[in-house]
Amino acid sequence: MTLQTRSESGFAVWWRRLRMQKVLMYLVLTLIALIVILPLLWMLSTSLKPKSEWFLPQVYWIPRTFTLDNYENILNNPSLPIVRWFMNSLFVSTVFTVLVLIIDSAAGYAYARMEFPGRRFLFGFLLATLFLPGIMFLVPNFLTVSTLGLLNSYAGVIVPGLAGVFGVFFMRQFFESIPRELEEAAYIDGANRVQTFFYVALPLSKPAMATLGIITFLASWNDFLWPLLILKDRALLTLPPGLRTLQGAYTSEYGQMMAGAVITSIPVLILYILLQRYIVESVQTAGLKG
Amino acid sequence: MTDVASSEAAVTVTEKTRRFRFDWVPYLFILPHLIFFAIFAGFPLILGLVISFFEYDILRPEANRFVGLKNYSNLFTRGTVEFPVFWNALGNTAEFVLMSVPFLIIIPLFLALLLNTNLTGKNLFRAIYFAPWVLSSAVVGLLGFWIFQSQGGLMNYYLRDLGMMTPRWLSSMPYAWYSILIVTVWWTSGFNMIIILAALQNIPNELYEAASIDGANWWQRFLYVTIPMLRPVLVFIVIITIIASFNLFAQPLFMTGGGPAQSGGGGSTEPIMLRIYNEGFVRNRMGSSAAMSFVVALIMMVVSYFNFRIFRTRE
Numbered sequence: 001m002t003l004q005t006r007s008e009s010g011f012a013v014w015w016r017r018l019r020m021q022k023v024l025m026y027l028v029l030t031l032i033a034l035i036v037i038l039p040l041l042w043m044l045s046t047s048l049k050p051k052s053e054w055f056l057p058q059v060y061w062i063p064r065t066f067t068l069d070n071y072e073n074i075l076n077n078p079s080l081p082i083v084r085w086f087m088n089s090l091f092v093s094t095v096f097t098v099l100v101l102i103i104d105s106a107a108g109y110a111y112a113r114m115e116f117p118g119r120r121f122l123f124g125f126l127l128a129t130l131f132l133p134g135i136m137f138l139v140p141n142f143l144t145v146s147t148l149g150l151l152n153s154y155a156g157v158i159v160p161g162l163a164g165v166f167g168v169f170f171m172r173q174f175f176e177s178i179p180r181e182l183e184e185a186a187y188i189d190g191a192n193r194v195q196t197f198f199y200v201a202l203p204l205s206k207p208a209m210a211t212l213g214i215i216t217f218l219a220s221w222n223d224f225l226w227p228l229l230i231l232k233d234r235a236l237l238t239l240p241p242g243l244r245t246l247q248g249a250y251t252s253e254y255g256q257m258m259a260g261a262v263i264t265s266i267p268v269l270i271l272y273i274l275l276q277r278y279i280v281e282s283v284q285t286a287g288l289k290g
Numbered sequence: 291m292t293d294v295a296s297s298e299a300a301v302t303v304t305e306k307t308r309r310f311r312f313d314w315v316p317y318l319f320i321l322p323h324l325i326f327f328a329i330f331a332g333f334p335l336i337l338g339l340v341i342s343f344f345e346y347d348i349l350r351p352e353a354n355r356f357v358g359l360k361n362y363s364n365l366f367t368r369g370t371v372e373f374p375v376f377w378n379a380l381g382n383t384a385e386f387v388l389m390s391v392p393f394l395i396i397i398p399l400f401l402a403l404l405l406n407t408n409l410t411g412k413n414l415f416r417a418i419y420f421a422p423w424v425l426s427s428a429v430v431g432l433l434g435f436w437i438f439q440s441q442g443g444l445m446n447y448y449l450r451d452l453g454m455m456t457p458r459w460l461s462s463m464p465y466a467w468y469s470i471l472i473v474t475v476w477w478t479s480g481f482n483m484i485i486i487l488a489a490l491q492n493i494p495n496e497l498y499e500a501a502s503i504d505g506a507n508w509w510q511r512f513l514y515v516t517i518p519m520l521r522p523v524l525v526f527i528v529i530i531t532i533i534a535s536f537n538l539f540a541q542p543l544f545m546t547g548g549g550p551a552q553s554g555g556g557g558s559t560e561p562i563m564l565r566i567y568n569e570g571f572v573r574n575r576m577g578s579s580a581a582m583s584f585v586v587a588l589i590m591m592v593v594s595y596f597n598f599r600i601f602r603t604r605e
Contacts, residue, residue, distance in 0.1 A: 138566065139583060283420075
């Protein structure tokens, strides 16, 4: 597109203008990138500063004295078992993700490839709930979880989310996009539908499963409101509601709060840095389909 | 192509001959999901409605009683406890939606246009702009709580350096809203940006070339090629952003606690989600909370429907 800005005033002028434009572009892009990154650096920086440096009259991005006191403080506080919260988060998110992948790929496959009475009606019903605001489910699902005796348990956090229809919808879309020939070849070889699903369709769906898995894990790791409602016992908290407890316990101990925020964010940020392109594209495809 | 069509036909024929026996295999595949769906997505629609007709306190089950439409009428009758706080929170939410959605469309659109070039390193910038979105709302709220503190907060350091006024962001109006707005824009712009960016990259280059040949400058190309081609995605983004802003919860909870308090009851930055949460899980009035959430859900659905209609008829 920049090529079209070429004027009659000659190659040199055009070249210089192009380079100026590029420099300007990078300047703007970098400035925005700084605005985006600085709050995260401030979080990290505060978490590594001693209390005496939190309220200095000047900004010090790099702590004058590095300290891990804030981390030690919250890691050794028995009333705020943040290591336990970390493990809880890891457990809940992993189990949830695995269950979603199993349940939703099976259901998605049936809705994509199998003919059965009620299929259209059921799938239409699932789709319709996508348009219902999540808030309607808050009170009744809390009561159901309570009736089932799952309040204050990991299961109470995990199980209601398995009703989600996004994964089913996503996997169905994927299975519909793969050519039927491979499955038909399996049928000709004498495989039944269960075998065909496990040995033909599932291996083909690795990229889709990875996409769904990453998005599900991120959403589960970051979920705040539902575990806040369900988990009352401090030892059972996941990290996001744990941060709320942390905020309440350390009224103005910002170093400790930021240390907690860093511990909560590190796994997702590492995951993001490693799989950056993949995550962005996952969210893009999921977003456009959803 | 004909192969696919004929084999598809063959499959449906075999499927049809099978239909004489009850075929349980498909149900085996959908059943795990369907059970959870029935319990936690279908049943709650009924349970929620039933609960909304009761005075319902989970801690004192002996006091639960049927009150008919009272939980609803309380929301529409002046002088009840619920009336001012409910409409205050709903008004706050509407205000936040109106404030945030334009920023959450225009800034991401601008970022996406910036990145829709052949510059080397654009993927790095894309990754950086999107990064805040992978954080939990709890982290974002806590970080906002620190950055907007009047004492030691990053925002006021730089405002003071620039010689500008340094408001008490989190405890005075309208700054409490501004801080929540800024934090939310920082957190979620990247998400809208990458969706718009994907749509931009799908616009065929020939359209731009044709426009250029017709003598269109970059602004005209933007107005007459980019925007019309983006319309479907922009409609989608507007709708999901309105819904997301409606669901505002963690940022005010962490940053302002819903305050500063108002003389008429309720907090100045208390959104409707926080009100419903407080009603059901702090005041333990679940019937009333369920009634509120049904009214709000209805409003959200009506708003989404009209959005869809308005934007579609313009096409």
